[in-house]
Amino acid sequence: MINSISKVLDELEIQSTREKSKKEDIPHEDRMLAITKETGELINMILRLKNAKNMLEVGMSTGYSTIWCAEVIAEQSGKIITIEQNPSKIKRAKENFQKAGVIDTIIIKEGLAMKILTELSLQKKYNNFFDFVLIDADKENVIEYFDLIFPMVAIGGVIVTDNMLYPEIFRDEMKKFSDYLKENPKLHTITSPIGNGEEITIKIR
Ligand SMILES: C[S@@+](CC[C@H](N)C(=O)[O-])C[C@H]1O[C@@H](n2cnc3c(N)ncnc32)[C@H](O)[C@@H]1O
Numbered sequence: 001m002i003n004s005i006s007k008v009l010d011e012l013e014i015q016s017t018r019e020k021s022k023k024e025d026i027p028h029e030d031r032m033l034a035i036t037k038e039t040g041e042l043i044n045m046i047l048r049l050k051n052a053k054n055m056l057e058v059g060m061s062t063g064y065s066t067i068w069c070a071e072v073i074a075e076q077s078g079k080i081i082t083i084e085q086n087p088s089k090i091k092r093a094k095e096n097f098q099k100a101g102v103i104d105t106i107i108i109k110e111g112l113a114m115k116i117l118t119e120l121s122l123q124k125k126y127n128n129f130f131d132f133v134l135i136d137a138d139k140e141n142v143i144e145y146f147d148l149i150f151p152m153v154a155i156g157g158v159i160v161t162d163n164m165l166y167p168e169i170f171r172d173e174m175k176k177f178s179d180y181l182k183e184n185p186k187l188h189t190i191t192s193p194i195g196n197g198e199e200i201t202i203k204i205r
Pocket residue numbers: 032033034035058059060061062063064065066083084085086089111112113114136137138
């Protein structure tokens with residue numbers, strides 16, 4: 001891995017550990033709420049296995065997960081479209097992307113996920129377009145987000161959804177999501193205990 005990327009990931013991991021230790025009182029809107037390092041490694045590997053070029057992320061925060069992905073997408077000369085509503089997190093993410101040297105790989109869409117996903121889904125060029133999607137924003141809309149995203153995913157494309165098992169407060173909501181996916185004959189899906197619990201879904205038709 002390029003030095004500038006691993007350096008920023010290391011710094012963000014230290015921040016995330018501090019945040020989780022609850023020693024400091026960080027307001028909720030300033031929290032990274034990042035995926036775990038092992039989830040970062042997992043999605044980086046999936047992207048590599050797929051030679052992924054076109055990626056969508058819902059819930060960028062300060063860019064930790066985005067940088068894990070950009071490491072591969074940049075090598076493929078691809079692009080990541082990532083959605084975030086919080087302006088101060090977007091500012092922090094841009095600084096992190098600049099430091100990591102991946103800013104040219106990332107297109108930030110600022111605003112509400114539902115509105116942005118609806119706009120993207122209405123553009124013909126995004127039909128069957130994305131090789132990989134990470135869903136990691138508000139959990140109450142996860143089924144609606146998935147329904148907007150699925151037609152934009154290429155056959156063979158992978159969708160990873162974070163927080164299937166932790167925090168436990170989301171578990172019922174996420175179980176409903178997983179059960180909903182299992183009814184869909186156009187995909188295969190598993191709930192993996194990696195990190196905070198990752199739903200790994202592949203579009204088969
Ligand atoms: C769990 S964090 C994302 C963490 C990030 N993927 C990472 O691993 O570093 C969720 C993010 O989604 C954003 N978010 C929540 N609801 C949103 C919405 N409706 N539209 C856009 N962004 C939203 C929050 O501001 C927050 O930064």
